[in-house]
Amino acid sequence: MADVLLEGRDLTKHYPVRKGILQRTIGWVRAVDGISFTIERGKTLSLVGESGAGKTTTAKAVLLQEKLTSGTILFEGKDLSHFSPAQLKAEYRPRLGSVQQNPWSSMNPRMKVRNIIAEPLVVNKKQTKQQLQSRISELLEQVGLSAEHAENYPHEFSGGQRQRIAVARAMALNPSLVVLDEPVSALDVSIRAQIMNLLKDLQEQYNLSYLVIAHNLATVRYMSHTVAIMYLGQIVEYGEAEELFERPLHPYTKALISASLLTLPEDEDKGVEKIILRGEMPSPLNPPAGCRFHTRCGEAMPECGQSVPPLRDVGGGHKVACNKA
Amino acid sequence: MATTKVIDWDKVGGGIKRKSIFLEITFILPVAVLFLLVIMAIFAPLLAPYPYDQISMQDRLLPPFFMDGGTTAHLLGTDNIGRDILSRVIYGAQISLSISLIVIAITASIGTVLGILAGYLGGRTDAFLMRVTDISLSFPAILIAILMAVTIGPGYWTVVLAISMLGWAPYARLIRGEALKLRESDFVAQARIIGASPVRIMFRHIFPNVLNPLIVMVTLSVGFVILTEAALSYLGAGIPPPAASWGNMVNDGRTFIDTAWWMSLFPGIVIGLVVLAGNFLGDWLRDKMDPRLRQL
Numbered sequence: 001m002a003d004v005l006l007e008g009r010d011l012t013k014h015y016p017v018r019k020g021i022l023q024r025t026i027g028w029v030r031a032v033d034g035i036s037f038t039i040e041r042g043k044t045l046s047l048v049g050e051s052g053a054g055k056t057t058t059a060k061a062v063l064l065q066e067k068l069t070s071g072t073i074l075f076e077g078k079d080l081s082h083f084s085p086a087q088l089k090a091e092y093r094p095r096l097g098s099v100q101q102n103p104w105s106s107m108n109p110r111m112k113v114r115n116i117i118a119e120p121l122v123v124n125k126k127q128t129k130q131q132l133q134s135r136i137s138e139l140l141e142q143v144g145l146s147a148e149h150a151e152n153y154p155h156e157f158s159g160g161q162r163q164r165i166a167v168a169r170a171m172a173l174n175p176s177l178v179v180l181d182e183p184v185s186a187l188d189v190s191i192r193a194q195i196m197n198l199l200k201d202l203q204e205q206y207n208l209s210y211l212v213i214a215h216n217l218a219t220v221r222y223m224s225h226t227v228a229i230m231y232l233g234q235i236v237e238y239g240e241a242e243e244l245f246e247r248p249l250h251p252y253t254k255a256l257i258s259a260s261l262l263t264l265p266e267d268e269d270k271g272v273e274k275i276i277l278r279g280e281m282p283s284p285l286n287p288p289a290g291c292r293f294h295t296r297c298g299e300a301m302p303e304c305g306q307s308v309p310p311l312r313d314v315g316g317g318h319k320v321a322c323n324k325a
Numbered sequence: 326m327a328t329t330k331v332i333d334w335d336k337v338g339g340g341i342k343r344k345s346i347f348l349e350i351t352f353i354l355p356v357a358v359l360f361l362l363v364i365m366a367i368f369a370p371l372l373a374p375y376p377y378d379q380i381s382m383q384d385r386l387l388p389p390f391f392m393d394g395g396t397t398a399h400l401l402g403t404d405n406i407g408r409d410i411l412s413r414v415i416y417g418a419q420i421s422l423s424i425s426l427i428v429i430a431i432t433a434s435i436g437t438v439l440g441i442l443a444g445y446l447g448g449r450t451d452a453f454l455m456r457v458t459d460i461s462l463s464f465p466a467i468l469i470a471i472l473m474a475v476t477i478g479p480g481y482w483t484v485v486l487a488i489s490m491l492g493w494a495p496y497a498r499l500i501r502g503e504a505l506k507l508r509e510s511d512f513v514a515q516a517r518i519i520g521a522s523p524v525r526i527m528f529r530h531i532f533p534n535v536l537n538p539l540i541v542m543v544t545l546s547v548g549f550v551i552l553t554e555a556a557l558s559y560l561g562a563g564i565p566p567p568a569a570s571w572g573n574m575v576n577d578g579r580t581f582i583d584t585a586w587w588m589s590l591f592p593g594i595v596i597g598l599v600v601l602a603g604n605f606l607g608d609w610l611r612d613k614m615d616p617r618l619r620q621l
Contacts, residue, residue, distance in 0.1 A: 063518050093520045105511040110533035119529075120519045169515075 003041040004077075005209045006062065006177055010034050011071035013057050017285060030284050031057045033233035034071070037226075039177065042203065044210040046220045046241070048256070049230035050281055055213045058230075059179050062211060063098055064088065094124045097170030101182035103162035107154040113140075113165055114150035120172040139168040143198060160191035167198060171206075180212045184219055196223055217260040221245050229253050232292045233284055235311060239318035249320040251275075251297045291323060299324055352609045355602035359547075362599060366418035373412035374400075378567040381407035386585045402587045404577060410591055413569040417592060420570040421599075424485055425550040429543055431489040436496020437539060441527050443497065444504025455501065461494035467556060474562030484563055488553050492546070499542055503535040537610075544607035548600030555596055571596050 012035075014028040032054040039045045047055040060066040062073065064080075073080045075092060083092060097120075100106040107116050117136050121127060127135075137147035143164040154162055163183065170178050183199065184192040196219065202208060214220045220227060220241070227244050229237040229252060237250040248254045258275040277296050282288050288295050294304035304323055311321040365372060384407040388395040395402060401410040443454040470487035477483055507513055507530070516526050555572030557563035559579070564570040566577075571592040578588030 065514070065518060089520060096518075098515065098518045100511050100515060102511060106515050108512045108516075108530050108534070110536075111529070119516065119521065123519055123521045123525065 004038050005041045005075070006039045006211075007074040008035065008037050008058070008062070009072045009074065010036055011058065011061060011073070012069045013054070013061060013066060014069045027285055030233050030287060032061070032068075033284075033287075035228075035230070035233070035235045037228055037235070037238070039209045039211055040225070041176070041209055042207040043225040044203070044212055044223055045226045045228065046212040046214055046224040047228050047230055048214060048217070048220055050215070052232075052281055052284065053230040054233040054284075055230055056181065059181055059211060059213050062177075063096060063179055064093070089124075094120075094173045095176045097173065097175035097178040099163070099166045099170045099178065099180045099183050102186045103159055103166055104186070106166055107162065109153065109155060111153070112150065113152055113154065113157075116154065116165060117150070117169050117172055120169060124173060135172070139171055140165075142171065142202070143168045159187050160194060163187060163191075163195050164198065167195070167202070171202065174206070175208070177209045177211065180210055182214055183212065185214065185216060192219065199223065217245075217257060229256065232281060232287050234292060234321065235319075236293065236322070237318075237320045238311065239320075240316070243316065243318055247318075249314065249318070250293075250322045251299050251324075252277075252293050255298075291321075351605050355605040355609070358598055358602040359606070362418050362595070363422060365415055366422050369415045369419055373409075373415040374398075375409040375412040377408065377413050377416035377569045379408060379412075383407070386581070388585070389587050401591050402585070404574075404588050405581055405585070410574075410587060413574055414571070414591055414595060417569040417571045417574060418595070420481070420564055420568060421551050421554060421572065421596075424481070424488075424554055424570070425547050427485050428488045428492060428550045429546055431485070432492035432546070433496055433539065433543055435489075435493040436498075437500050437532070437535065439493070440497040440500025440502075441504045441531050441535065444501040445508050445523065445527050445531055447505075447508070451501070454497065458494045458497045458501075461491045462498070464491055466491045466553065467560070470553075470557050471560060471562045474557070479562055479565045481564060481568075484554055484557055487557065487562075488550055492550070495546075496539070496542060499538055500535050503538055504531050507531050507534055541607050541611045544603050544610060547603035551596055551599055 011032055012030070013032040014030050016025040017027045017029060018024065019026045035054070035058065037045060037047075047058060049055055057066060061068050075095070080088070080092065114136055117139055118132055121132060121135060136150050140147055140149055145161065145164055145168070149157075149161075149165075154165065157165065163186075180199070184195050187195060199210070200223065203210060210223070212220065212223055214223075224241045227237075227239065227241045228235045229244075229250065231252050237244060237248065237253045244253065245257065248257055255275040255277050259277075275298060279296055282292070282295055288305070290303075290305040290307055291297070291300070291309050294300040297304065301323065307323065309321045309323045311319045313319050381403070384399065384403050386405055387399050387403040387407075389402045389410075390397045390400050392402075399409050399411070401414065403409055404413070439454050439458070443451040443458075466488070469490060470484070473487045473490075474483055504527075513526060513530050516530055521529075551571065554563055554570060555575055558570060558572030559576040561576070563576070564573050566573065574592035575589045575596070578585065578590075578592075581588055
């Protein structure tokens with residue numbers, strides 16, 4: 001049995017839609033609708049999907065920034081909903097790190113790098129000044145900056161350097177799980193690889209688990225062990241990264257991969273099929289009946305509009321929710 | 326080999342340079358004016374030729390020295406009971422400037438605290454505090470001040486209290502808006518993820534980032550406070566005699582405006598100077614601190 005660090009079971013998050021003076025609830029936005037996943041120790045799980053698929057809401061739930069409508073999150077086998085606020089603060093929060101997408105806005109412009117990195121330590125731990133000082137230097141060197149940078153302000157750094165600072169902040173408490181929300185998408189392409197390699201090195205060194213949110217498939221493939229493809233608040237395909245990219249089963253996954261490949265003139269001669277999705281993702285306020293993807297699916301059958309395909313295991317932990325697969 | 330064309334950068338950047346020199350002047354001048362007035366207030370006993378309340382009946386209503394009948398003994402003339410106008414303007418700086426400072430300290434602190442609380446906590450706290458602010462903004466400040474002067478008697482602290490009582494509301498409004506914006510920012514979200522308490526977030530993350538608009542507002546309200554004090558004195562609810570404030574000097578001169586205009590003019594000029602200096606400084610700071618304007 002794999003060493004599971006965090007497990008999400010049937011997570012749902014429905015936002016009420018209110019209207020009028022009385023604020024009556026007239027409907028629910030099903031941002032996340034019954035998803036389950038596991039993150040193993042030292043491994044990376046990526047959530048992939050269009051905007052509005054529920055990736056960020058899921059990450060926020062793991063970071064305790066959103067209250068789930070239902071479902072349980074198990075951390076090292078313990079149900080988080082059974083934790084008291086004090087326990088969460090003492091036993092769960094310090095085990096988490098987080099890196100945000102935009103390194104330009106994720107740091108207080110009025111704080112020195114020293115204080116930015118030290119904040120998780122100051123908030124969660126009692127330490128002497130010397131301990132703090134040496135930890136800051138250690139963290140800065142770990143992410144490829146130098147200890148002198150502690151005295152600078154964030155605006156004095158480039159995007160890549162800022163993201164390194166953000167990684168240092170996430171690492172400050174020696175977390176077990178780091179949530180990476182589009183960690184490289186705001187960076188220049190030339191810098192992405194550096195940051196991804198830094199993250200991979202840290203993962204190896206500290207046996208870190210990552211929950212990555214991304215839409216760039218190249219990033220996802222390079223970084224992840226396991227990938228979950230999300231569509232309209234549900235997971236449509238779930239499996240080992242290599243397996244999933246080599247043998248995609250769900251039409252949506254196929255379309256995503258197809259869209260991420262380079263289009264070459266000779267493709268047409270070779271008969272490479274290009275899958276182009278039409279239309280927009282339907283509103284999560286009123287998701288389509290049956291398979292949620294059938295409105296845009298090129299392979300949809302009449303029954304797809306009626307029966308909801310369950311997420312079935314097709315072998316080796318590769319799961320797919322499609323009536324055809 | 327290619328010949329390189331020499332570009333005269335001084336010419337290219339000419340327009341920008343002129344602009345920046347203009348900005349510097351609008352900074353240096355008001356700062357110099359305010360600095361001189363503060364020095365004047367602090368060293369009033371050394372600088373003033375006479376005590377502010379020395380009455381001399383034979384020297385009543387002397388005009389300034391440059392006019393017929395004026396003497397260099399009273400450079401800016403005397404008032405209706407023979408007090409030296411120059412000395413009173415110098416001593417008046419003490420009261421007028423110190424009232425501004427105290428009022429601004431009080432209103433800016435209250436307004437900032439309430440604004441941050443309302444903006445960051447939101448919900449009912451916000452709704453309640455903003456209604457209180459709306460009510461404060463809708464009251465005519467002068468009326469309240471007169472009411473207070475009548476009930477607790479006119480005086481230095483009555484003026485301070487009266488102006489402060491409603492003066493915090495514009496600060497609260499401004500800071501609340503800024504705090505609201507910051508609450509949704511990524512770095513505040515990050516602080517919440519880290520587990521920072523609301524108090525810490527308000528102190529370490531919100532407060533330092535509302536300082537820019539706060540400073541601008543402070544400089545702009547220097548003029549406002551002095552004008553309000555003058556208005557109160559004009560209505561008889563300000564600083565009572567014999568103490569000299571610029572406001573009550575203008576008021577004293579009111580009845581003699583057709584014969585002894587200098588009684589009102591000179592304190593009026595310094596009020597104008599302070600208000601202008603404050604406004605210029607505020608404009609300059611706002612231009613400097615707005616990143617979009619900073620690039621101009």
